[in-house]
Amino acid sequence: MPGIRIITDSTADLSPELLAANDVRVVPLLVQFDEESYRDGVEMNPDRLFRMVAERNKLPKTASPGPAAFREAFAEATADGSQALFIGISAKFSATLQNAQIAASEFPEGQVRVFDSRNLSTGIGLQVLHACDLVRAGKSMEEILADLEAYQAGVRTAFVIDTMEYLHKGGRCSGVAALVGTLLKIRPVISVVDGGMIVAAKVRGARRKALEWMLERFAEDAAKGRVRPERVFVTSPDAPHEDAPYMVEEVRRILPDVKEVIVTRAGAVIGSHCGPGTIGILYATK
Structure with a gap:
């Protein structure tokens, strides 16, 4: 019909x-390593992607x-x-x-x-x-x-980047910046604003601090009654991400009337830009 x-x-x-x-x-x-082309989610997944990046010491192009x-x-x-x-x-x-x-x-x-x-x-x-x-x-x-x-x-998108390696390999930060960021354990939080990506925060220290930064922004929206309760996503290229259960628990604590907290896996295209260990919280506001 x-x-x-x-x-x-x-x-x-x-x-x-x-x-x-x-x-x-x-x-x-498409995910492209030199002359080899793979369809995201069909011939290429994050596990295979991360393995190939480690073996070849280079990032693919995406198309x-x-x-x-x-x-x-x-x-x-x-x-x-x-x-x-x-x-x-x-x-x-x-x-x-x-x-x-x-x-x-x-x-x-x-x-x-x-x-x-x-x-x-x-x-x-x-x-x-x-x-x-x-x-x-x-x-x-x-x-x-x-x-x-x-x-x-009203869609809010934020990801914690766990490693500077992929940002460096992808030409998004210099070797010096990547080294300093790694030594100081700086974890960028990437947000989407006006259809483009920005570095919303640079959190120094344990990854949990960067997770807390994202959750605090979520809690601020929830306290104002702005979060749409239909669904919240916790997304990572890792399967599973070790922090996903904590994120789900915190989302449910902050927003008790949320109908669904959905854990999904980012594909190879997203994974090629952010790297392993990345995790995000994505939701819609009124």
Whole structure:
């Protein structure tokens, strides 16, 4: 029966179970080691990624799917006359949105819509699942897009980076800065603001201090009654991350009426930029 089909890319970091339960299709980004190309979540996962980085002492490049991959996904989703809504990684991070728009333009006007999440990882996933909620509520495409615009502005994304090695290998900090950061045990907290990444804090000392920094920001929003209680994500490329149970427990303590605290694993594309040991808290505010 025709309806509205939701599509996202692999950087949304939603588990196979969540994707299946919400009938969400995924177009994978690519992880490239020299001439070798792997689809994120298909041929490449974080375990394999971290092993290959250690063996080769270099980071891969990541790339967006080409328009043909989106064309195929959109054609499948709309074959029965349905509309398709693609929600993807911020245009500031990747050409993914641009390629999706190229493919969407080949379909009848309005049949395929493309929405910039202005986020990454489960910051995208929150918006994808919210869109699924709206589809189940019987909302039209225009109503969903208008709601997502407002919802998107309230998404809060923060990750603690556990090792400076990947930032250095990826050219995001100098060798001196990486060495000093490692010696002083400085742990950057990365947040997403206006569709791009910023260093929200540089926490010195044990990782638990950086976790507390994120939880304090969450608690401030919760105390003001601003956190949407539907779902909160704790996301890491590690499976499992040793601090995930603590994060879940603290989220539930801070926000007792939260309906779901979902632990998900970040994929290889996100993992290639942040490295092992990274963990984040992602939620939506009103």
